[in-house]
Amino acid sequence: MNATVRLPGRFSRHALLIATAAAVPLTGWAAHALTLHKRLAATRKDPLTGLLRRDAYTARARRLLARHGDKVTVLMVDADHFKTVNDTMGHAAGDAVLTAFGARLTAWAGPHAAVGRLGGDEFAVVLELAAGHREERLQQLVRMLHTPVTLDDGRTVDVAASVGAASPDVLGTRDLTALQRAADAALYDGKHSGQAVLAAQATVTVPSINGRRAGRPGTAVWGRAA
Secondary structure (H helix, E strand, O other), X not given: OHXXXXXXXXXXXXXXXXXXXXXXXXXXXXXXXXXXXXXXXXXXXXXXOOOEOHHHHHHHHHHHHHHHHHHEEEXXXXXXXXXXXHHHHOHHHHHHHHXXXXXXXXXXXXXXXXXXXXXXXXXXXXXXXOHHHHHHHHHHHHHHHOOOEEOOOOOEEOOOEEEEEEOHHHHOOOOHHHHHHHHXXXXXXXXXXXXXXXXXXXXXXXXXXXXXXXXXXXXXXXEEOO
16 A cells, blocks of 8 residues: 555656756757857847848848838948048047947837948948838938937047938839949938938949949949939
8 A cells, every 4th residue: 555655756756857867968958059049149240239240131131122022221321431530539439439320220220120230330221111201211310320429438429421222112123232232322422411312213233242332342333324
């Protein structure tokens, strides 16, 4: 009678020991997998601004274009006079400006957008943006980017940005490279104007790298459609 009563208890303790022993390597592997995931995620992001690097941004941007089509707007953004900030106030100030721009672009675009730092002071954004609100929202972004940046030592930096935009519903293409090219050209047309410029036509290009306009490192010459 007693043996019958004790048997389940002994069996349960034995099973518990086996389960505990098995859980140890599983827990170790789970921790390793989590660490690996974090490292992989870190390689997708720019360490200074926390924005997506070019490859991760491009992949996400293309998914947005495929999913939302003509409702999407593509932006190219440059910090104006950025070299002057670095030369006169130091690289720490320049880093603070880039970090602030990254945070402002992220806040403006929202969590579902693709926001990337392409290099230096050049950024790109792809987001769902209805045509009826496009102009208002773009000018809102310009105002945000023109707000002075306060440094850790209390100094302020007057900042500005040039913004060019392109949209499939205007240009008739969902190709990310073509849209970035057109947005980049619009940015150049409106450089230092204090206004966001929406591309009204596509650009005619010869082969280039990553859809960059003439004057960008590693690009070929582009020309406007007649």
